[in-house]
Amino acid sequence: MACPLPIVDLDVLRASVDSPEARAEAVKTAEALIEYGALILRDSTVSEDANERFLDLLEDYFAQDEARLREDLRPEVHYQIGVTLENTEKPKCHSDDACKAVIAALDPAERPLDLEGGHADPKCRFFHRMGKTPPTTDFPSLRMENVTPRAFAATWRQSMDEWGSQIKQAVEGVSEMLAIGLGLERGTFSTAGEYGSHLLAPTATDLAKYGKEGEIFAGFHTDLNFLTIHGRSRFPGLHIWARNTGKRITVKLPPGCLLVQAGKQLEHYTGGLIQAGYHEVVCTRATLDALERRRTDPATAHRPQIRISSTFFWHLSSDETLSPRRFRDETRVSEVVQRERAKIEVAGGEWPDDRYAEGMKVGTLVQEELKHIALFAES
């Protein structure tokens, strides 16, 4: 299916938060996340050149020898900083009956590529933390210094922070538009995420090794954070599923645009009004065409054949308490929320008020989810 995702313009909100146009963009943001679990974002403060520089840096980093990459592994903190190598992170569906049921309910032609093999993903990752340290916390293991790779010591931090802070600001803008669109105070989510353990989290897939049509780079999954934002990748392959249509959507980002997706923290916060979006990354014909262009263009032929995603995971603060009941109470007069409730009721369904635990801390949710994806070793 071609890309039907709504395009939301953050510049409109920045120009004047009280204008009718800003209000319309805010409603569009909430509706897009309810309907598709994703949206395309325009934000003129995010520079495409900065994304390109970031992609170049990460290609060079992941082109290093494995021995050099291993210096940056931190399994003792569940890989939550530094590098994760290929075949470590597992797509959550392996260990989750609810996820398997989602796949079973899809039309066979719209299902993700087969996960039955139970393999971990061939993608690698680098985690660079971008959160503020909370003054007190029940989750002290989150206080960690970032890893600076040896060969890039002079410039790494500055380069990561340059791109990371641009997309962090963009995704915080989306959290504000979402709050307004849901009828909440503008700062509801941005304040709840003030001490979030935000992560710049690019993935890297070796296309020389895994560039075969049908290869799964990242198996069908949802993200465990609140909102995910991605800059453009040089290689297509990301598919998402909208909750209501059950159709696989091939994501095509127009130049200068970003992709935003809903994660598990947002799903829990809203008691399931917004659901974390399922997605996968696979090697398609289009991925291989992009690889062929890269191999044959003299300007890029010498560059590493590695697919980098410029991904950022925006979190709520770990000590924040999730209360779907409070959300329900605070949105009783929200037009968007009530319209959605009515739709569910007309369809004979019920609002899933008690499916999500009341009073769970965000940090606990994260730890539960990390166990599912094989990164959280019990100690």
Ligand SMILES: O=C(O)CCC(=O)C(=O)O
């Ligand atoms: O590689 C991508 O484009 C997205 C990766 C992804 O889904 C993730 O990192 O959670």
Ligand SMILES: [Fe+2]
């Ligand atoms: Fe993801």
